[in-house]
Amino acid sequence: xxxxxxxxxxxxxxxxxxxxxxxxxxxxxxxxxxxxxxxxxxxxxxxxxxxxxxxxxxxxxxxxxxxxxxxxxxxxxxxxxxxxxxxxxxxxxxxxxxxxxxxxxxxxxxxxxxxxxxxxxxxxxxxxxxxxxxxxxxxxxxxxxxxxxxxxxxxxxxxxxxxxxxxxxxxxxxxxxxxxxxxxxxxxxxxxxxxxxxxxxxxxxxxxxxxxxxxxxxxxxxxxxxxxxxxxxxxxxxxxxxxxxxxxxxxxxxxxxxxxxxxxxxxxxxxxxxxxxxxxxxxxxxxxxxxxxxxxxxxxxxxxxxxxxxxxxxxxxxxxxxxxxxxxxxxxxxxxxxxxxxxxxxxxxxxxxxxxxxxxxxxxxxxxxxxxxxxxxxxxxxxxxxxxxxxxxxxxxxxxxxxxxxxxxxxxxxxxxxxxxxxxxxxxxxxxxxxxxxxxxxxxxxxx
Amino acid sequence: xxxxxxxxxxxxxxxxxxxxxxxxxxxxxxxxxxxxxxxxxxxxxxxxxxxxxxxxxxxxxxxxxxxxxxxxxxxxxxxxxxxxxxxxxxxxxxxxxxxxxxxxxxxxxxxxxxxxxxxxxxxxxxxxxxxxxxxxxxxxxxxxxxxxxxxxxxxxxxxxxxxxxxxxxxxxxxxxxxxxxxxxxxxxxxxxxxxxxxxxxxxxxxxxxxxxxxxxxxxxxxxxxxxxxxxxxxxxxxxxxxxxxxxxxxxxxxxxxxxxxxxxxxxxxxxxxxxxxxxxxxxxxxxxxxxxxxxxxxxxxxxxxxxxxxxxxxxxxxxxxxxxxxxxxxxxxxxxxxxxxxxxxxxxxxxxxxxxxxxxxxxxxxxxxxxxxxxxxxxxxxxxxxxxxxxxxxxxxxxxxxxxxxxxxxxxxxxxxxxxxxxxxxxxxxxxxxxxxxxxxxxxxxxx
Numbered sequence: 001x002x003x004x005x006x007x008x009x010x011x012x013x014x015x016x017x018x019x020x021x022x023x024x025x026x027x028x029x030x031x032x033x034x035x036x037x038x039x040x041x042x043x044x045x046x047x048x049x050x051x052x053x054x055x056x057x058x059x060x061x062x063x064x065x066x067x068x069x070x071x072x073x074x075x076x077x078x079x080x081x082x083x084x085x086x087x088x089x090x091x092x093x094x095x096x097x098x099x100x101x102x103x104x105x106x107x108x109x110x111x112x113x114x115x116x117x118x119x120x121x122x123x124x125x126x127x128x129x130x131x132x133x134x135x136x137x138x139x140x141x142x143x144x145x146x147x148x149x150x151x152x153x154x155x156x157x158x159x160x161x162x163x164x165x166x167x168x169x170x171x172x173x174x175x176x177x178x179x180x181x182x183x184x185x186x187x188x189x190x191x192x193x194x195x196x197x198x199x200x201x202x203x204x205x206x207x208x209x210x211x212x213x214x215x216x217x218x219x220x221x222x223x224x225x226x227x228x229x230x231x232x233x234x235x236x237x238x239x240x241x242x243x244x245x246x247x248x249x250x251x252x253x254x255x256x257x258x259x260x261x262x263x264x265x266x267x268x269x270x271x272x273x274x275x276x277x278x279x280x281x282x283x284x285x286x287x288x289x290x291x292x293x294x295x296x297x298x299x300x301x302x303x304x305x306x307x308x309x310x311x312x313x314x315x316x317x318x319x320x321x322x323x324x325x326x327x328x329x330x331x332x333x334x335x336x337x338x339x340x341x342x343x344x345x346x347x348x349x350x351x352x353x354x355x356x357x358x359x360x361x362x363x364x365x366x367x368x369x370x371x372x373x374x375x376x377x378x379x380x381x382x383x384x385x386x387x388x389x390x391x392x393x394x395x396x397x398x399x400x401x402x403x404x405x406x407x408x409x410x411x412x413x414x415x416x417x418x419x420x421x422x423x424x425x426x427x428x429x430x431x432x433x434x435x436x437x438x439x440x441x442x443x444x445x446x447x448x
Numbered sequence: 449x450x451x452x453x454x455x456x457x458x459x460x461x462x463x464x465x466x467x468x469x470x471x472x473x474x475x476x477x478x479x480x481x482x483x484x485x486x487x488x489x490x491x492x493x494x495x496x497x498x499x500x501x502x503x504x505x506x507x508x509x510x511x512x513x514x515x516x517x518x519x520x521x522x523x524x525x526x527x528x529x530x531x532x533x534x535x536x537x538x539x540x541x542x543x544x545x546x547x548x549x550x551x552x553x554x555x556x557x558x559x560x561x562x563x564x565x566x567x568x569x570x571x572x573x574x575x576x577x578x579x580x581x582x583x584x585x586x587x588x589x590x591x592x593x594x595x596x597x598x599x600x601x602x603x604x605x606x607x608x609x610x611x612x613x614x615x616x617x618x619x620x621x622x623x624x625x626x627x628x629x630x631x632x633x634x635x636x637x638x639x640x641x642x643x644x645x646x647x648x649x650x651x652x653x654x655x656x657x658x659x660x661x662x663x664x665x666x667x668x669x670x671x672x673x674x675x676x677x678x679x680x681x682x683x684x685x686x687x688x689x690x691x692x693x694x695x696x697x698x699x700x701x702x703x704x705x706x707x708x709x710x711x712x713x714x715x716x717x718x719x720x721x722x723x724x725x726x727x728x729x730x731x732x733x734x735x736x737x738x739x740x741x742x743x744x745x746x747x748x749x750x751x752x753x754x755x756x757x758x759x760x761x762x763x764x765x766x767x768x769x770x771x772x773x774x775x776x777x778x779x780x781x782x783x784x785x786x787x788x789x790x791x792x793x794x795x796x797x798x799x800x801x802x803x804x805x806x807x808x809x810x811x812x813x814x815x816x817x818x819x820x821x822x823x824x825x826x827x828x829x830x831x832x833x834x835x836x837x838x839x840x841x842x843x844x845x846x847x848x849x850x851x852x853x854x855x856x857x858x859x860x861x862x863x864x865x866x867x868x869x870x871x872x873x874x875x876x877x878x879x880x881x882x883x884x885x886x887x888x889x890x891x892x893x894x895x896x
Binding site: 010040042043046051052053056057154288298299300301303304307316318320321322323324325326327328329330335337338339364366367368396398399400401402403404405406407409410411412416418419420421422423424425426427428429431432433436440443447 | 458488490491494499500501504505602736746747748749751752755764766768769770771772773774775776777778783785786787812814815816844846847848849850851852853854855857858859860864866867868869870871872873874875876877879880881884888891895
């Protein structure tokens with residue numbers, strides 16, 4: 001059995017490693033146009049910040065894979081999948097190869113979207129996908145005083161922290177009316193208010209506006225012009241305007257595509273061709289709550305999908321049920337976390353929504369390190385099912401989202417939450433956890 | 449409607465406050481032999497330590513209750529419940545009252561067990577129930593160099609931290625073969641090893657041994673003699689050998705008792721007399737996992753039960769489903785947390801147990817503040833149901849227990865856990881959460 005894997009950041013490398021461990025006799029080859037495999041893309045903002053060493057981002061080197069009997073072909077770009085012959089075409093500099101496969105795993109990931117901005121290819125305009133990108137951004141940051149981030153999603157916020165920590169002044173421009181557009185508006189506003197309060201001097205956040213042009217000087221973006229007539233200057237720019245799945249190869253070979261041009265897969269990670277699998281950021285996901293197709297690329301999901309594909313290829317069937325849309329990041333000590341549906345998403349799936357938002361201390365208020373968090377819970381009034389939660393603040397927001405994620409996975413209700421026996425002690429939670437306070441509010445609203 | 453409440457630390461005070469809020473016309477009277485009501489018993493170790501101010505332990509003063517129209521009778525000991533006349537007898541110094549009720553709520557709490565030790569009433573031997581006890585222990589601690597704690601449960605560990613932080617050397621004597629007897633043995637051994645490694649000089653832990661005598665000198669326990677012939681000395685002693693429910697009044701009035709002499713209640717907190725309710729540490733609970741009677745007194749549970757009784761008394765029916773046995777404490781920065789059944793408990797309820805224990809970093813290992821935790825998950829092989837989890841370590845153990853508590857509440861399986869979409873980012877969790885690593889091990893074991 002020869003298994004060929006295209007791409008190996010998270011899903012591909014996990015799939016390869018597990019396959020070889022479970023099936024030492026399988027022949028496994030990885031092809032990637034990158035210089036590296038098996039690295040932490042999510043860790044790159046912390047490398048740029050200077051908190052994490054470059055070498056530490058690499059989970060396993062190609063040599064370690066080779067030692068385990070997995071052949072790794074770096075800088076080998078796959079240009080075509082020839083399904084009827086079960087072959088792929090590969091280009092390495094001027095060499096062209098044709099490689100046969102018994103089973104093919106597509107793990108081509110996602111690529112940053114380049115918005116239609118004039119002179120977007122200017123030398124000091126970056127995006128963040130590869131380790132090389134991270135190195136380049138860190139290099140220019142270290143000699144800069146100002147930066148502009150285009151896009152206020154998770155990576156935009158993480159880079160803003162990195163730059164501010166390194167003493168830069170930062171513009172952040174977000175096209176939506178709010179930063180972190182996946183959150184509900186009023187929650188995102190609380191996050192923005194916190195950042196601006198802390199960083200009045202260092203951060204300039206512009207929402208509902210988009211960059212239209214970089215004005216060049218010697219090939220360098222000198223001025224940044226926006227739709228609304230803002231004119232900004234900064235030493236460099238990073239574009240974090242979202243990503244799109246790398247599904248070109250799959251599409252060209254006639255594989256069925258899914259939502260947002262992802263590669264359609266079943267719960268065993270099989271594409272419409274039973275000899276081809278897709279895993280990670282290029283593959284479609286299922287939202288466990290709505291049971292509808294979804295696409296939220298995450299390293300943790302990529303890992304689960306790589307494992308699932310390896311199990312299927314090993315003859316075991318252990319379906320991957322899908323995602324909840326759980327996510328977390330922080331701005332310094334301020335956590336922003338969510339799971340499931342926001343109110344705006346929930347309203348598309350349930351006629352009758354109830355929500356509760358509670359701001360309260362994360363542990364018993366007399367403890368000296370008690371800090372505030374805001375928790376918003378969204379539920380369906382018709383059946384009491386919890387649909388999602390958002391939690392933000394300098395206190396422990398993540399443990400609350402972890403609880404709700406577990407309730408979502410098992411279709412839990414507000415009544416389950418109301419009864420939930422969370423471990424209690426003054427250094428860990430108040431007697432009535434913020435989640436339970438929110439559940440009480442929802443329960444009262446539901447019974448009106 | 450006149451409602452009389454006996455005792456008001458957590459459950460009684462919650463019940464009173466909610467009753468009055470929802471029913472301003474109800475006549476509500478609280479009787480307690482204590483000097484205080486509505487205080488944080490769980491916060492007392494942190495007051496003794498010096499981290500929390502005395503005043504802060506009091507959630508609401510009697511004056512605040514009175515202002516809301518709730519009558520509070522401190523130092524009023526209820527001596528008898530006369531059910532057929534719907535009256536109670538009350539003693540305040542030399543005054544004897546008889547008080548009528550329409551509905552009675554028993555919230556008498558629990559009392560520390562006094563083990564059969566010779567001279568246990570010595571002046572420098574304490575137990576910890578009331579705020580006065582806490583004050584007295586703090587006072588003697590401040591002038592002492594050594595202390596002995598009898599009992600290595602949660603409160604024993606918390607007091608040990610308090611004393612060590614204040615520069616004392618501490619003996620801890622536990623009758624069981626392990627400290628924290630509610631945990632599985634090998635987990636408790638890890639906790640003990642951590643404490644001893646950190647506190648070689650300050651802490652002396654003796655297990656499988658019990659105190660038999662305090663040798664007096666001027667009414668003061670000078671020497672501590674144990675069953676196994678250990679002879680210890682210390683400036684004072686605190687006995688934390690567990691608690692028993694205060695169900696004497698209920699028993700004497702003929703109310704049905706439950707497990708461990710608790711007062712039997714249904715899910716609406718009604719006793720065998722439909723006009724009498726019992727809430728908090730004196731009341732029996734139901735274990736949600738086994739559906740069997742249980743008794744684990746907790747402030748968080750007391751709060752829920754107080755609320756439930758108030759709702760029932762207000763004509764609303766919102767049953768309290770019971771407890772999972774979730775608990776947490778810490779020794780300095782080392783968290784010990786659990787939910788559900790330990791392996792030893794699970795083996796009584798399921799023939800075919802699978803467990804997995806994982807030690808791994810709590811966040812991505814390249815992050816500078818990554819810290820180790822050990823997670824043990826217990827599941828039933830027959831149906832895949834998760835039965836319980838224990839998590840300990842200097843890393844974030846609590847968020848993992850919170851997730852498992854939510855899965856237990858909704859009867860989640862190992863397969864649910866394996867699929868669980870926990871929010872992921874390097875500062876919050878590794879790509880594969882310790883919980884998911886444990887789930888993978890269990891899943892592999894189950895499918896063998």
